[in-house]
Amino acid sequence: MTDTFVTPMISMRDVQKHFGDLHVLRDVTLDVPRGQVVVVLGPSGSGKSTLCRTINRLEPIDSGEIRVEGELLPEEGRDLARLRADVGMVFQSFNLFSHKTILENVMLGPLKVRKDDKAQARKRAVELLERVGVGSQQDKYPAQLSGGQQQRVAIARSLAMNPKVLLFDEPTSALDPEMVSEVLDVMVSLAKEGMTMIVVTHEMGFARKAADRIIFMAEGQVVEDTEPERFFTEPESDRAKDFLSKILGG
Ligand SMILES: Nc1ncnc2c1ncn2[C@@H]1O[C@H](COP(=O)(O)OP(=O)(O)OP(=O)(O)O)[C@@H](O)[C@H]1O
């Protein structure tokens, strides 16, 4: 048996993206197999967020192809809503609805997009909130929770859609230091359970512990694509060496 013909969870081919004159994604080609955890590193402005945003089509691309489980990204309508459910995204700013309770925030997608019945959506939301450790907060509003708790709710909200892939764009960057680990712990457990994840983060501890693979970007290009240990000990490019020496304080 060979794995050669197994369809990747995410497949990007020759992806180009400009913002005006700025070439933000240059010829990005990348396959992410099911269950893989990819950590995306790179200096500010290198295109990490844009890369994530193109995968659930928050940003359209100029040319090239992006597929999720072999299917080209839909452009609009129902199919796009389904894609956004399949490819969950967790942002730096938690983006919870402030006028809805924690429980309502997690139930909303399943009710509106998946048309789940209310009892079923509630049961699943309660389970997910317990799983991320905020079960006792379900009737509170987002502003009544700490940043770390809100981010865990945001993860539960994505999970409620039964995503095939989760994208994380600096999920801990807005948090006070003491709350970072409670969010990373949830992410590590998702990784262990086999979730396919693409994670933009500056948390090198997480990268070393949970990543199967490091993608290092600079100026819109994938400059290195390698195993974490190798990336951290023997980076090939000068750009990666420079980046590591800054981030590791070397
Ligand atoms: N909507 C936009 N319109 C114009 N330029 C944009 C837009 N979004 C991003 N850019 C530019 O595209 C480039 C890549 O941005 P991106 O946000 O993807 O970088 P990043 O690697 O995520 O950076 P950071 O580490 O600071 O988050 C940057 O030069 C940025 O200024």
Ligand SMILES: [Mg+2]
């Ligand atoms: Mg960014």
